Amino acid sequence: MCTAAVVLSGSVSEPPPVPSTCPQRWGGDDIGGWVPAAADIDGVEESLVPGSPVKALICAYPGDNAHPGGERLAGSRTLTDQTAAMARDLAYLPVTTADVDRPCTAMGGPMTNYLIRFAYPDGRGLWVGSAEEVNHCVRTTNGTAGSGSYAGPAITTAYKDGVWRSLPPDDPCRGPGDRRGQDELMVPGRPGRLTVCRDATYVRPPYRKRHGRDVARALAETLNSLDTVPSRNTCEGTGGAHERGIRLIFDYPQGPAAAVTISMDCVPGINNGLLQANLDDRLRDQILRFAPS
Numbered sequence: 001m002c003t004a005a006v007v008l009s010g011s012v013s014e015p016p017p018v019p020s021t022c023p024q025r026w027g028g029d030d031i032g033g034w035v036p037a038a039a040d041i042d043g044v045e046e047s048l049v050p051g052s053p054v055k056a057l058i059c060a061y062p063g064d065n066a067h068p069g070g071e072r073l074a075g076s077r078t079l080t081d082q083t084a085a086m087a088r089d090l091a092y093l094p095v096t097t098a099d100v101d102r103p104c105t106a107m108g109g110p111m112t113n114y115l116i117r118f119a120y121p122d123g124r125g126l127w128v129g130s131a132e133e134v135n136h137c138v139r140t141t142n143g144t145a146g147s148g149s150y151a152g153p154a155i156t157t158a159y160k161d162g163v164w165r166s167l168p169p170d171d172p173c174r175g176p177g178d179r180r181g182q183d184e185l186m187v188p189g190r191p192g193r194l195t196v197c198r199d200a201t202y203v204r205p206p207y208r209k210r211h212g213r214d215v216a217r218a219l220a221e222t223l224n225s226l227d228t229v230p231s232r233n234t235c236e237g238t239g240g241a242h243e244r245g246i247r248l249i250f251d252y253p254q255g256p257a258a259a260v261t262i263s264m265d266c267v268p269g270i271n272n273g274l275l276q277a278n279l280d281d282r283l284r285d286q287i288l289r290f291a292p293s
Contacts, residue, residue, distance in 0.1 A: 020125060022059035022076050026113045029069040031138055032131035035115065038143025039126035047180065048095055048128055048142050049087040053118035056083045058159045061113040065133055071113055077159050086164040087118060089154070090128065092255045094182040094274055095145040104137035114155050132156045148273070149178040166256075172249050173197035173206040177259020179252070183274040186228065187220035187258050191250035194219060196291045199244040206247070207292035215290065216250055222286070223260060226270065226277040233273065235266035246291050262287055 028034025043050025056079040061071035079086065111133035118126045130140035132152030140147045151166075158164045169175035172195050181188025194216035197206040243264035250258045262279065263269045269279030 020057075020117065020119075022057065022073050022115065022117075024073050026061040026063075026069065026071040026115075028113075028129070031065060031068050031111055031133050032113060032129055033139035033141050033146065034113075035127035035129045035141060035143040037127060039124065041120070041124060041126055044126070044142050044144040046095065046145070047091045048093055048140060048145065048147060049091045049118055049126065051120060053083055053087050053120050053126070055080055055119040056086055056158075057117040057119070058155070059115040059117075060159050061115075063111060063113065064109070065111040065135070066108050068111070068113075075159075077162060079158060079162060079164070082158065082162065082164040083118070085166075086116075086158060089164070089166040089256075090140075090151065092180050093140070093147045093149040093151070094178050094180050095147045096183045096274060105135045107134045109134040112152075112156065114152075114159065116155070130155055147178075149176060171206075172251075172257070173208055173247055175249065175257060175259070177247075177249055177257050178273065179256050179258040182258055182272045186223040186226065186260055186270070186272050186275055186277065187250050189252060189258075191216040191220055191258070192253050193251040194290070195249040195251070196287075197247040197249060198292050199246075209290065209292040211290060219248070219286070219290070220250060222283060223270070223277075226283075228275040228277045229268070231271055231274050231276045233271065235263055235268055235271070235276075238265050238267060246287060248287070 023036050027036060041050060057076060059076045060074045062074050063071035111131055113131045116128045126142060128140065128142050130151060131138045132155065136150045138150055138152060140151060154164065154166050179188060192213050194211040196209045199206055246262040248260040248262065260270060260272045267278060268276040270277040
């Protein structure tokens with residue numbers, strides 16, 4: 001995002017610099033979702049961390065999720081060799097400048113707000129605010145765009161151990177499935193593989209069936225042709241016979257997967273977390289052909 005310069009008495013006033021040290025207190029009233037200043041860096045509307053920062057300062061503010069706001073600084077850690085991987089993974093998260101409704105549980109417990117200051121080779125900085133919290137209901141923001149994707153455990157590991165680890169889930173059907181671009185397309189980019197997951201009966205893991213690139217890209221193209229609306233992450237039951245839900249996991253050569261949830265007896269029946277669309281009979285039959293029985 002570019003900020004227009006203001007000319008006063010023949011001089012040019014620059015936007016205030018992003019602070020270079022940890023604030024002594026968390027300045028927001030929510031869990032995550034706050035930064036001390038937004039950065040004037042190209043790409044902050046499209047990515048949490050644009051460009052290629054070279055250093056990351058992590059500031060930790062522990063507290064209780066029942067009384068968020070005003071937490072004191074407990075400590076900090078500076079990363080250098082881990083910065084590129086951290087910035088890359090955060091940059092892959094889907095972002096939006098609008099608020100996104102998402103269902104949240106309400107368990108009480110400890111939480112930690114985090115500020116991460118990414119430093120760039122030219123001396124500029126960018127803050128990202130996030131948190132680790134038991135309900136995973138956290139907004140991550142760079143002050144311009146935000147994400148509902150949850151990165152709390154990875155940030156905590158980076159703060160405590162100085163290592164950035166963004167590990168894939170043991171079961172691909174249960175991974176977050178969040179990828180940048182899902183606010184514009186159901187399935188962004190060019191996926192390389194598709195895993196179709198179906199809710200299991202009893203307590204067994206979801207059934208899985210995998211397909212190659214051609215099936216993945218053809219189904220992605222169909223989903224991307226649908227009329228969509230911003231997701232409210234809710235739907236209305238149709239009153240028909242209950243059918244097990246389906247989750248589509250689109251994998252890519254690089255970066256995280258993109259997931260799309262199919263609810264057979266609910267309207268709208270297609271949801272990627274940021275967009276929703278209606279499921280017609282033709283697409284329903286196509287998806288069922290790819291699904292495990």
